[in-house]
Amino acid sequence: MTRLKVWDIPVRLFHWSLVVLVGLSFYTMKTEGAPFVFPIEIHARAGYLLVGLLLFRWLWGLWGSPHARFTSFLYPPGRMLDYGRRLLRGKPPHYAGHNPLGGAMVLLMLISLTFQAASGLFLTDDIFFDAPLHGWASSGIVKSLASLHSLNADLLVVLIAAHLMALLLHRFKGERLVSAMITGRKAFDGRPEDEPAEGLKPRFRNDRIAILPLALVVLALSSLPVIWLWSA
Ligand code: HEM
Numbered sequence: 351m352t353r354l355k356v357w358d359i360p361v362r363l364f365h366w367s368l369v370v371l372v373g374l375s376f377y378t379m380k381t382e383g384a385p386f387v388f389p390i391e392i393h394a395r396a397g398y399l400l401v402g403l404l405l406f407r408w409l410w411g412l413w414g415s416p417h418a419r420f421t422s423f424l425y426p427p428g429r430m431l432d433y434g435r436r437l438l439r440g441k442p443p444h445y446a447g448h449n450p451l452g453g454a455m456v457l458l459m460l461i462s463l464t465f466q467a468a469s470g471l472f473l474t475d476d477i478f479f480d481a482p483l484h485g486w487a488s489s490g491i492v493k494s495l496a497s498l499h500s501l502n503a504d505l506l507v508v509l510i511a512a513h514l515m516a517l518l519l520h521r522f523k524g525e526r527l528v529s530a531m532i533t534g535r536k537a538f539d540g541r542p543e544d545e546p547a548e549g550l551k552p553r554f555r556n557d558r559i560a561i562l563p564l565a566l567v568v569l570a571l572s573s574l575p576v577i578w579l580w581s582a
């Protein structure tokens with residue numbers, strides 16, 4: 351049994367912050383929002399933080415550590431079908447990072463979340479809150495964005511439910527994906543499909559020096575729109 355470091359700290363912090371902020375966004379709009387007096391303001395602020403968080407993840411998908419990169423977990427349709435077939439037969443191959451179906455699901459979630467956060471920036475609650483970019487679009491466009499914001503929120507619920515079901519399915523197959531998203535490490539019997547043929551050496555160690563300064567630069571870049579939105 352070999353333990354591999356798969357998720358870097360930025361990916362893990364990204365994920366659990368995302369869960370809290372998306373949870374808060376739904377809570378403030380789908381309930382009375384107690385104890386907040388003006389839930390829409392909390393909703394919007396959670397949204398501004400999500401803009402920064404998602405920008406961070408898009409950039410980290412280009413420059414981050416190996417398993418965080420899009421090139422490492424986006425596969426051609428043939429690979430996804432093959433993985434799906436082997437999953438149905440009950441013998442899915444093991445992956446260190448996202449598997450081919452999981453990778454596609456991650457991309458879908460990121461696109462849907464990004465659209466949700468971006469469209470929110472143009473909305474109004476027609477009472478006292480106008481989002482920072484509200485004045486930038488005509489009232490017709492704002493109306494369409496409001497319907498899409500509502501429709502896409504339902505799509506997000508479906509995607510998140512599918513995400514949680516998939517995690518449960520993998521748990522039944524003996525894969526502890528959730529603890530890997532907490533500790534960053536996964537245990538394997540053999541060589542995962544997406545590890546290099548040279549063996550199970552944690553490529554991570556070589557990357558470590560580059561990761562912290564790079565993460566800080568990407569974080570600083572991603573914070574700029576958040577600061578602007580927060581003070582707008
Ligand atoms: C990923 C981030 C976001 C999520 C998950 C989210 C989710 C939601 C949900 C579930 C609703 C209720 C839709 C309905 O029931 O029809 C809603 C409405 C709304 N959201 Fe968001 N939202 C996000 C980002 C934002 C942002 C960044 C803003 C503005 C800065 C914003 C402003 C609004 C407004 C103004 C409404 C309508 C409120 C009303 O009609 O009174 N949202 N959002």
Ligand code: HEM
Nearest residue numbers: 361365368369372373447448449452456459510527528531
């Ligand atoms: C608001 C709800 C959630 C959203 C929007 C969400 C979104 C995501 C996203 C975007 C990723 C990809 C991570 C990356 O590569 O950056 C991911 C992965 C993951 N999420 Fe979530 N997630 C949610 C809830 C949860 C919960 C509640 C759990 C745990 C019980 C969880 C466990 C995981 C795990 C284990 C992975 C890695 C999957 C793998 O190994 O391929 N997620 N999630």
